Amino acid sequence: MEISKKFIIDLYSKMLLSRRFEEKVIELYRAGLRGAYHLSIGQEAVAAGVCTALNADDYILSTHRGLGHFIAKGGNLKALMAEFMEKETGCNKGKGGSMHMVDPGVGMLGANGIVGSSIPIACGAALSAKLRGSRQVAVSFFGDGAANNGPCHESMNLAGVWKLPVVFVCENNLYQARVPSSRCASIQDLYLRAAGYGFPGYKVDGMDVIAVYERTREAVNRARNGGGPTLLECKTYYFRGHSEAESNPGLAYRSAEELESWEGKCPLQRARTALLQKGWGTEAELKEIDDRCRQTVEEAVSFAVSSPKAPAEWALLDVYYSEVG
Amino acid sequence: MKDMTYLSAVIATLGEEMEKDNRVFLMGQNVQGGGGYKTTAGLFERFGPDRVLDTPIAEDSSVGCALGAALTGMRPVLEILFCDFALRAMDQIANQAAKYRYMTGGQMAAPLVLWIHCGYGGSRGIHHSQSLESMFLHFPGLKVVLPSTPRDAKGLLKSTLRDGDPVIFMDHVSLFGKKGPVPEEEYTIPLGKAEVKREGKDVTIVAFSAMVHESLRAAETLAGEGIEAEVLDPRTLLPLDLSTIVGSVRKTNRLLLVEGGNKRGGVGADIISSIVEEAFDYLDFPPVRLAVPDTPLPFASQMEALLLPNATRIEEEVQRMLH
Numbered sequence: 060m061e062i063s064k065k066f067i068i069d070l071y072s073k074m075l076l077s078r079r080f081e082e083k084v085i086e087l088y089r090a091g092l093r094g095a096y097h098l099s100i101g102q103e104a105v106a107a108g109v110c111t112a113l114n115a116d117d118y119i120l121s122t123h124r125g126l127g128h129f130i131a132k133g134g135n136l137k138a139l140m141a142e143f144m145e146k147e148t149g150c151n152k153g154k155g156g157s158m159h160m161v162d163p164g165v166g167m168l169g170a171n172g173i174v175g176s177s178i179p180i181a182c183g184a185a186l187s188a189k190l191r192g193s194r195q196v197a198v199s200f201f202g203d204g205a206a207n208n209g210p211c212h213e214s215m216n217l218a219g220v221w222k223l224p225v226v227f228v229c230e231n232n233l234y235q236a237r238v239p240s241s242r243c244a245s246i247q248d249l250y251l252r253a254a255g256y257g258f259p260g261y262k263v264d265g266m267d268v269i270a271v272y273e274r275t276r277e278a279v280n281r282a283r284n285g286g287g288p289t290l291l292e293c294k295t296y297y298f299r300g301h302s303e304a305e306s307n308p309g310l311a312y313r314s315a316e317e318l319e320s321w322e323g324k325c326p327l328q329r330a331r332t333a334l335l336q337k338g339w340g341t342e343a344e345l346k347e348i349d350d351r352c353r354q355t356v357e358e359a360v361s362f363a364v365s366s367p368k369a370p371a372e373w374a375l376l377d378v379y380y381s382e383v384g
Numbered sequence: 385m386k387d388m389t390y391l392s393a394v395i396a397t398l399g400e401e402m403e404k405d406n407r408v409f410l411m412g413q414n415v416q417g418g419g420g421y422k423t424t425a426g427l428f429e430r431f432g433p434d435r436v437l438d439t440p441i442a443e444d445s446s447v448g449c450a451l452g453a454a455l456t457g458m459r460p461v462l463e464i465l466f467c468d469f470a471l472r473a474m475d476q477i478a479n480q481a482a483k484y485r486y487m488t489g490g491q492m493a494a495p496l497v498l499w500i501h502c503g504y505g506g507s508r509g510i511h512h513s514q515s516l517e518s519m520f521l522h523f524p525g526l527k528v529v530l531p532s533t534p535r536d537a538k539g540l541l542k543s544t545l546r547d548g549d550p551v552i553f554m555d556h557v558s559l560f561g562k563k564g565p566v567p568e569e570e571y572t573i574p575l576g577k578a579e580v581k582r583e584g585k586d587v588t589i590v591a592f593s594a595m596v597h598e599s600l601r602a603a604e605t606l607a608g609e610g611i612e613a614e615v616l617d618p619r620t621l622l623p624l625d626l627s628t629i630v631g632s633v634r635k636t637n638r639l640l641l642v643e644g645g646n647k648r649g650g651v652g653a654d655i656i657s658s659i660v661e662e663a664f665d666y667l668d669f670p671p672v673r674l675a676v677p678d679t680p681l682p683f684a685s686q687m688e689a690l691l692l693p694n695a696t697r698i699e700e701e702v703q704r705m706l707h
Contacts, residue, residue, distance in 0.1 A: 152489025159487040168455060173479055179445040183452020190434060190458060213445030377490035378524045380548025
């Protein structure tokens, strides 16, 4: 397909915004921000490529490593930062933190603290769209860890038999919470499993935002037109540790050489080089994009800092839709 | 008023509400075929495959899928054949459905109904006989409804189907064929409202689901001995109508809790604790729990009978409490 200059600049900007936001989280975390942060630095191409292929009212369900998804779907960054800072303006009013963030207005139906649990929920959102005839599509993001658990298998089987408008996006970053995937599954090309559920599966270069976008667009079109689900296995890698609680970027369980070789495939660097080579952007223009991203992040921080703390009494609210005694 | 079985009242109510609200749809194993216990008979023929959906035998994804549909504007009813099978889906029930509204700070709602049967007392064996309502009570965000009569089933199911929260609607299979009067006109019974099924002044028997009927049989026998037992059915355990129970205990000064689940960590343990907190001074006798001793429920009928509360045991406990 023909990729326009504006389009690739948009994808690049989305990835960069995610990178800058997460870098800010690292800085704040080192300075005492509470919470657990599983950052997606290195994986930005998957979130940006997938979400760019979606409509505003399409749904995504995410994971504990979900900041990139939230940002790429257009989630409110001010509310996100406020959530991390336990403020009343937070996207979950202080109840969620990084593993439960939602922004229903943009179809971000939730990160999840349990590996694999959001996959059947995505199928339910897809079922709902199908029953309502709304032509919406749901994307289920999950990792190579979730790929080996029950909900994932059950969900793919169900989506296959009901021809649900869902796209399964497996972010295969090679480690299941610090354990190499090779110790957890007898095959490493997880997309092959799609055949067993009766729908197509594709291996995608998860470090190439255009490749991710194109495959997703195809899968989304199929889903929207009644063709059923697709599994996209995006081969990717995170450059930080499993979570920010680690003092080094996951080097307790993976080698510095491996990390370095994947850093060489950085999706941002790759997009940037392509932009410069094609003459679609100058250094100055790209710096301007970066400045805008940094400014957006700073605005989110200022908003969060100036917001009042969420009142402790809110802990007692929202248990029920209709309050019970 | 019309005499109906419990099950025909439930099926008629499901049909009425599906007619009224096209967001309501039914999922489950063999719901299109009407179900092994004929729990969904006729609904597929009436509403078709977009409203009555057969699921694989995969409770975890079925509940998750119902939840996802509920979060996006639908009102799914998922039938789970025995509550033992709900354990396969406890992550979706307890971690996800129960907490979704809370964790989104009230921005989202999960109005799904899990219609779950329990089967103690029929030699159904260890994996088809548990009564796990007390477990569900431990998860804030869920509501737990256990009707005992056809009339209550209709009114409570209407409220359940119109509620904004995830509701566990449980019924014991022995209730399915029980007949009773059901008003033909529209009515609802609010969740959280107990009903005195038989008035009495000597002892309060709190029982729900199938144990209401055992308690009523016991009360009938006791009446012949001059003992007036009050049988109180909370109908919903969450929310619980504690004030009606407190009121009854203040009158009778004696409390017996009857349940078909295990005693340890059971419904009785919880309700009695609340009564001790709220009405200790009114008790003339230590509150008594009649429940399944802390064993699984075995297959052999003589063994199962040894463990389950029944009318005779209820009668004996009441006599002991009054002498």
